[in-house]
Amino acid sequence: MSDLNLALIVAAVGIIGGVWALNWWQERSFRRKAEQAFEKPAEDVLLERKPKTAARAEPDTPRLEPSLVDTSPAVTPVTSPSPQAETTAALSVLPNTVLDSGIDFIAELHLTEPVAVRNLQVSMEDAANIGKPVRWSGLDAEGEHWSMIHPGAAGSFRQLRVGLQLADRKGPVSDAQLLEFVRIIRLVGEDIGAVVELPQRTPALMAATDLDTFCADVDVLIGLNIVSRDGTPFSATKIRALCEAAGMQLADDGLFHLRNEHGQTLFSLCNLGQESFSSATIRQMKVNAVTLLFDVPRVVGGVSVFDRVAKLADHLAESLDGELVDDNRRPLNEQGLGAIRRQLIELYRRMEQRGIQPGSPTALRLFA
Structure with missing residues (x-):
């Protein structure tokens, strides 16, 4: 065998070994990243993911931070604003209760x-059929106030x-x-010539996609049974009396x-059986089990409210034996x-x- 043949054989072995080593390293690196990506803590049996009207889409792309482009004109603060500067400010500022650049494509x-x-x-009727909430807002003719625009409303903007x-509970747009x-x-x-x-x-x-992933992670319903x-079944009338004594209404x-001063539900109680509570049938109704429900992202002052739920659950258990x-x-x-x-x-x-406060207008929109 000539020196040239021997050199070619050695080179070939070296190349094959290098390719094998590269493949081994890439596979090991990929496996490590995959394990990190799919590591999740075990979920508590009472911390249930909120049932969706349709399954959320599972993203197949890496988690990305929101990067919507803000096309609003910049507002430069001035010591003594001129009428023109005041108008510019009015055009640029929109209350989060109407639209929010963090969750809306504006x-x-x-x-x-x-x-x-x-x-x-x-156009408003057409937009309502898109399949995701669409909100219309306008600056009044005087250029002073922004407000929601509802179908059939009067006025000009x-x-x-x-x-x-x-995104909403049905998934991302x-x-x-x-x-x-x-x-x-x-x-x-x-x-309209705009x-x-x-x-x-x-x-x-x-x-x-990123917003939906976040929402799915925190969209939890707590149930205490x-x-x-x-x-021996519980008397539904006794359950009603206990609930009303706690400030709850059917x-x-x-x-x-149980609602707050704004009419928002803090928590609720349901029959675990197939029959719902009804004022028409509650006198004859017997119940084997009830559940206190706490919709995590929709409740203002969540932890303190959960403490109230837990306290009421103990009281109900004791009172109903x-x-x-x-x-x-x-x-x-x-x-x-x-x-x-x-x-x-x-x-x-x-x-x-x-930046999403539990029970805030933004949270109530996302988790409606």
Whole structure:
């Protein structure tokens, strides 16, 4: 064998070894990243993910921070604002209770003359069929106040902002829905002679996926169950008396609700059986178990309200001669409630880090 042949054989072995080593390193690196990406803590049986009307889409792209383009003109503070500066500020500031750039894809329509709401009616009806919430807002003809625009309302507006919500409990906005929204807005602009400004679509879709992933992680429903100790059913009238003594009222949905001063539900109580509570049948109704429900992201002052739920659950169990249990019918003691409370604190910490306060208008929109 010549020296040349020997050199070629050695080189070939070296190349094969190098390729094998590279493949081994890439596979090891990929496996390590995959394990990190899919590591999740075990969930508590009482911290259930909120049932969706449709399954949330599982993103197959890396987690991305929202990157919507803000097309609003910048407002420079001045010591003595001129009328023009005041108008610019009014055009640029929109209360979060109307639209929120963190959860809305916002289109701006700049007009030379005010437009009447009746001229927007058809477009508003079309937008309502997109499949995601769309909110219309306008700056009044005097240029002083922004307000929501509802179908059939009177009045005229000198500037419009229209927001397509990026995510809700059904999942993130789709590309098709976003394109349909853009189409409708451009047609509106043509019809009323407005200059249309729109954010970039691709960053909005990435932001929608990221927002939906976050929402799915914190969208939790806590249930505390009270069951009969010996199988003897509870009297529904006694349950009603206990609920009303705690400030709860029976609603049309068949649940007892405790509401705050704004009418928002803090927590509710339902029958674990198939029959809902009804004022017409409650006198004859017997109940084997009830559940106190706490919708985590929708409650203002969440941890303190959960403490009230836990206290009421203990009171109901004692008064009904029942037992407080988890969804596997295992007794739930103070230690178990404490574990739920700690998980709840972590969920609220994550919401606050995201800038979404539990029970806020933004939270109520996302978790409607």
